[in-house]
Each structure stands twice: as C-alpha cells, then as structure tokens.
Amino acid sequence: MSELAHATLARLGTMLDRREVSAVELATLYLDRIERHRGLNAFLDVRPEQTLAQARTADQRRARGETGALLGVPIAHKDVFVTRDWHTTASSRILEGYASPFDATVVDELARAGMVCLGKLNCDEFAMGSSNENSAYGKVLNPWDRDAVPGGSSGGSAAAVAARLAPIASATDTGGSIREPASFSGVTGTKPTYGRPSRWGMIAFASSLDTAGLLTCTAQDCALAFNAMLGFDPKDSTSVDRPKEDFTRSLALDLSDLRIGVPTEFFAAGLEPEVDAAVRAALREYEALGAELVDVSLPNAALGIPVYYVVASAEASSNLSRFDGVRYGFRAKQYDDLVDMMCKTRAQGFGAEVKRRVLVGTYVLSHGYYDAYFLQASRVRRIIADEFQRAFKRCDVIAGPVTSGVAFGFGEKSADPVAMYLADLYTVPSSLAGIPAMSIPCGFGRLGRPIGLQLMANHFDEARMLGVAHRYQCATDWHARVPRGY
Amino acid sequence: MSLKLADVHRIAHLARIEITDAQAQETAKQLNDILALIERIARVDTAGIVPMSHPLDGVQRLRPDAVTEIPDRERTMSNAPAQRDGLFLVPRVLE
Numbered sequence: 001m002s003e004l005a006h007a008t009l010a011r012l013g014t015m016l017d018r019r020e021v022s023a024v025e026l027a028t029l030y031l032d033r034i035e036r037h038r039g040l041n042a043f044l045d046v047r048p049e050q051t052l053a054q055a056r057t058a059d060q061r062r063a064r065g066e067t068g069a070l071l072g073v074p075i076a077h078k079d080v081f082v083t084r085d086w087h088t089t090a091s092s093r094i095l096e097g098y099a100s101p102f103d104a105t106v107v108d109e110l111a112r113a114g115m116v117c118l119g120k121l122n123c124d125e126f127a128m129g130s131s132n133e134n135s136a137y138g139k140v141l142n143p144w145d146r147d148a149v150p151g152g153s154s155g156g157s158a159a160a161v162a163a164r165l166a167p168i169a170s171a172t173d174t175g176g177s178i179r180e181p182a183s184f185s186g187v188t189g190t191k192p193t194y195g196r197p198s199r200w201g202m203i204a205f206a207s208s209l210d211t212a213g214l215l216t217c218t219a220q221d222c223a224l225a226f227n228a229m230l231g232f233d234p235k236d237s238t239s240v241d242r243p244k245e246d247f248t249r250s251l252a253l254d255l256s257d258l259r260i261g262v263p264t265e266f267f268a269a270g271l272e273p274e275v276d277a278a279v280r281a282a283l284r285e286y287e288a289l290g291a292e293l294v295d296v297s298l299p300n301a302a303l304g305i306p307v308y309y310v311v312a313s314a315e316a317s318s319n320l321s322r323f324d325g326v327r328y329g330f331r332a333k334q335y336d337d338l339v340d341m342m343c344k345t346r347a348q349g350f351g352a353e354v355k356r357r358v359l360v361g362t363y364v365l366s367h368g369y370y371d372a373y374f375l376q377a378s379r380v381r382r383i384i385a386d387e388f389q390r391a392f393k394r395c396d397v398i399a400g401p402v403t404s405g406v407a408f409g410f411g412e413k414s415a416d417p418v419a420m421y422l423a424d425l426y427t428v429p430s431s432l433a434g435i436p437a438m439s440i441p442c443g444f445g446r447l448g449r450p451i452g453l454q455l456m457a458n459h460f461d462e463a464r465m466l467g468v469a470h471r472y473q474c475a476t477d478w479h480a481r482v483p484r485g486y
Numbered sequence: 487m488s489l490k491l492a493d494v495h496r497i498a499h500l501a502r503i504e505i506t507d508a509q510a511q512e513t514a515k516q517l518n519d520i521l522a523l524i525e526r527i528a529r530v531d532t533a534g535i536v537p538m539s540h541p542l543d544g545v546q547r548l549r550p551d552a553v554t555e556i557p558d559r560e561r562t563m564s565n566a567p568a569q570r571d572g573l574f575l576v577p578r579v580l581e
Binding site for chain 2: 098099101102193194195208209234237238240300303305306307309310317321324325326327328329330331335336337338339340341342343344346347350355356358359360362363364366372373375376377378379380381382383385416417418421432433434435459
C-alpha cells in the first residue's frame with residue numbers, strides 16, 4: 001500500500017475517478033500512516049471519525065456523478081487555520097483546546113471541492129520561527145534525518161508531505177514559512193501572491209505579509225489545488241478581487257521563450273558551496289531545457305531581514321493583543337486584578353519567541369520610535385519591492401537558493417535569535433514584495449539533507465511560475481524521492 | 487542606543503507581559519541584539535519614498551453596514567475561561 005501513499009495528488013484524483021480506490025480507503029490508508037509515524041510529531045489533532053465521515057461524503061458525491069480533481073483526496077491543515085471539527089491552537093499554549101465556531105475560508109473552499117481533512121499540523125507558535133522548535137507541543141522531526149529540523153514555521157506541513165502522511169498540506173508564509181521547510185524537507189512549497197488566498201480564519205501574525213499556500217509533492221499538484229483554494233473573499237478586507245483562474249494552464253510551458261533572472265546578491269558570501277552547486281546545476285538544467293539565464297540585481301535584498309523584523313513584529317504585537325485571557329483560551333490561575341490577570345496570562349501562555357517579537361513590535365511602535373523604525377522600515381520595504389519590479393523588466397521569473405545551507409540540527413540556532421532570523425535571508429524579500437514564490441527539490445547536501453531551488457514570479461503570475469517548476473520536475477526526479485522508512 | 491532594564495520593564499508593561507528582573511536581564515540582551523540588526527535600515531536614504539503598507543497598495547474595502555450572518559453565540563462563548571449568562575467574566579474593576 002505504500003506505493004499508493006507515494007502517489008501524487010493528480011494520480012490519486014485519477015484513481016478516484018476510475019473507481020480504483022475510494023475516498024474512505026485513501027483516508028484509512030493515510031490515517032494509518034499518521035498513527036504509525038506519530039514519533040515525527042507532525043500532527044497535533046487527529047480525529048479519525050471526522051475524517052472518515054468527510055471521506056464517506058466524498059464517495060457519495062462521486063456516486064452521484066460528481067467529479068473533480070480534488071474530490072475525495074486527503075489534505076492536512078496547518079494549525080493556524082481555524083477548523084470547526086478539529087481544535088486550533090496555532091501551536092500555542094494560550095489557545096490550548098480552542099474550538100473554532102467556523103472553518104477558515106481556505107479550509108472551506110478545499111472542503112467544498114471535496115478534500116478530506118486528515119487533521120491539524122504542528123508548526124512554530126503563531127507561525128513565528130524557522131525550525132519548528134517554537135511549538136508549545138514539541139518539535140517536529142525531519143523525515144530525512146531525525147536529528148535535523150524540518151524547517152519552520154510550517155514544519156509539520158512539510159514533514160507530513162515528505163513522509164507521505166498526507167499527499168498535500170496547507171501552510172502559511174509570512175517571511176519564508178512555506179519555502180524554507182519545503183527546502184529542508186525535500187518537498188514542493190508554494191506561496192501565491194499576497195491577497196489571492198483568503199486570510200479569513202487564518203490566525204493573524206503579520207497581516208500585510210501573511211499568505212496561505214501549500215506543501216505538495218509536485219508543482220502540478222499545487223496548481224490543481226490552487227484552482228479551488230485561491231479566489232476573492234469578501235470576508236478578508238485585503239483579499240484581491242480578481243476572477244478565478246486555471247492555474248494548470250501553463251504546465252505545458254515552452255521554456256525556449258523563458259528568461260530566468262539570477263540575482264547576483266543571492267550567490268554572495270554566506271551561501272554554502274553544496275547549495276550553490278545544486279542551485280547552479282538546476283539553472284544549467286533550465287538552460288538545457290531552452291531557457292535563457294540573465295543576471296539581475298536586487299541590491300537591497302539583504303535589508304529584507306531588518307525590515308521584516310520591524311514590520312512583522314509591529315503587526316504581531318498588534319494582532320496578538322487579542323489574547324488576554326478574557327474571551328478564549330488560557331487564563332492564568334492566580335492574579336490580583338484585571339491587568340495582572342492579562343500580564344500573567346500572556347507571560348504564561350506565550351512562548352519565548354512570541355514574547356520577544358511582541359516586545360520588539362511594541363517598542364518599534366511606541367511613542368518616539370514609530371517614525372525611526374516602523375515608517376523607515378515601510379519605506380525600505382518599498383525600495384526592495386521596486387527592485388523586484390525592475391528585475392522583472394528583464395526576466396520572467398527569478399531563481400536562486402531558498403536557504404544558505406541544508407537543514408540545521410536541533411538546538412543549533414535556538415539560543416541565538418538573530419542567527420535564526422538570518423536563516424530567512426533569501427525568502428523574506430519576496431514576502432515583503434508580496435510576489436509569488438516557491439521551493440522545489442533540486443538535490444541533496446551533507447548527511448543526505450535536501451536542497452531546494454527557489455522560483456519567484458511577479459504579482460499574479462503564479463500559473464507561469466508553476467509551469468516553470470513543472471517543466472523541471474518533468475526532467476528531473478528530485479521531487480519524487482521519498483525518505484527511507486516511509 | 488541600547489535598552490536598559492527599566493526600558494524592558496516599561497515595554498513589557500505596555501505589551502501586558504509579566505516579566506521578572508532575571509528575565510528582563512536576558513531579554514534586554516536579546517532585544518539589543520535584534521535592535522542592532524534592525525539599526526541597519528537607519529542608514530538608508532528614503533527621502534521621497536512613500537511607506538508601503540500593503541504589497542499591492544490596496545486600500546481598505548468597505549461593505550454595506552448590514553447583518554450578513556449570525557454567529558453561533560453558544561459555541562463561541564464555550565471557549566471563554568470564565569462566563570455566565572452570555573457574559574465574559576473578569577476580575578472586578580469597579581468597587
């Protein structure tokens with residue numbers, strides 16, 4: 001049965017269509033794998049009876065003649081998407097046992113397309129982190145090497161897809177939280193244009209950056225699911241009102257017309273030789289497939305990290321003020337008065353990294369510092385975004401590394417917040433610009449740990465970006481490798 | 487500039503996060519490291535640049551002020567740490 005579990009979403013859809021397998025059989029298969037690999041700690045909440053009920057409904061819909069690429073295919077959701085039938089905690093103690101009265105729009109859209117939910121996935125607390133070590137419910141192991149972090153913040157999503165505990169998982173990206181774990185865990189991770197996926201029901205971290213996306217086995221699988229997942233949502237005030245698109249339309253893209261921009265700043269000092277070699281080999285593969293490589297420049301991309309830690313922390317300090325022990329979640333057991341209750345609740349309910357960012361955010365927004373920090377950061381953000389626009393005048397997509405090295409070991413960076421922040425050097429600039437970006441597997445480095453290739457495209461150009469990724473995946477098999485034992 | 491212990495206590499109070507003196511010591515060091523990283527943006531010439539608050543320069547969309555859905559009050563309130571008769575309970579604030 002492991003062969004079936006290794007199938008792509010596209011293949012599972014075809015098999016369901018031909019009645020070679022039922023949604024209930026698929027759900028049972030993946031639930032069994034989730035149970036068998038509980039040691040990875042990828043899942044926070046699994047409820048087989050709810051999953052099987054959804055699978056039976058999908059089978060009934062097919063029996064009534066309904067079709068669809070996603071109808072009956074299982075998916076697991078990152079624990080920052082609220083769900084009615086599974087608890088939602090954002091991996092924080094402060095939301096332990098939270099039962100949402102509604103489903104996030106992303107969850108709802110995929111469910112309406114017939115996807116069957118397998119449960120909720122571990123992540124860094126409130127999606128803040130690059131290693132998944134910040135979860136209140138324990139670290140997630142990397143299926144390729146259990147001594148390595150799976151990446152973060154969507155570490156559970158990446159590990160689950162890498163170990164084929166789910167053929168696809170939802171995730172969120174604020175500064176690299178989809179692409180970095182995709183790279184570290186050897187799977188395909190895609191962040192669409194900011195504003196395309198709904199943020200309704202996605203627990204807010206930094207609202208001008210938060211973007212829902214997917215971890216999948218292939219770019220094609222991502223395109224199929226984006227068709228259902230992306231679209232205008234009147235409930236999200238920053239949702240972009242554009243007509244629905246077919247994101248599979250460019251999968252047969254002819255690369256001979258394609259110009260790939262290679263930012264020189266992404267290949268400077270600090271990039272480890274094995275990552276440099278794997279990414280350059282992938283670029284040569286693209287040349288062999290007919291694409292033209294052009295040098296582009298993103299001179300201020302390195303300022304992305306400081307800009308990000310002002311903007312994201314400021315927005316986080318505002319968004320997380322709602323967790324005060326009054327309306328939901330954890331409340332401290334002992335306190336003197338209302339303010340003391342809030343202070344103790346937040347001190348005990350939030351983890352160290354979340355508190356750090358709330359404090360940084362509070363400081364940069366405080367009286368006397370707002371102009372120097374927040375406004376200045378927002379101006380530099382535009383400089384970085386404008387540099388992407390200049391680059392896209394010379395190329396169709398931009399390619400480069402996702403991370404400077406392969407997955408690091410547990411504890412290697414957790415004592416030094418700034419070292420951890422710098423892990424997002426190559427992913428943060430595109431998040432600030434709000435453009436689509438993805439990581440696809442392109443090799444392996446030391447200790448057999450995966451390496452990813454990053455592709456970035458201009459606003460609303462994700463169909464072409466997915467096509468570019470798909471052509472590479474047709475010519476190589478890095479994405480098809482599965483870690484031993486899974 | 488560098489944050490002192492008193493600054494950390496002030497920020498923590500603004501953020502409504504209780505912090506001990508020992509924690510404030512450690513936090514001051516970490517926040518100063520982070521601020522040193524952030525300081526790099528101070529040197530950038532941003533004269534004439536409009537701050538970017540939305541990646542697509544979108545503006546707040548408004549909707550008609552009309553009831554569109556009725557929340558499930560019971561289920562929503564079931565998440566509250568303390569409640570009675572449809573009200574959230576907090577420590578007494580008025581004597």
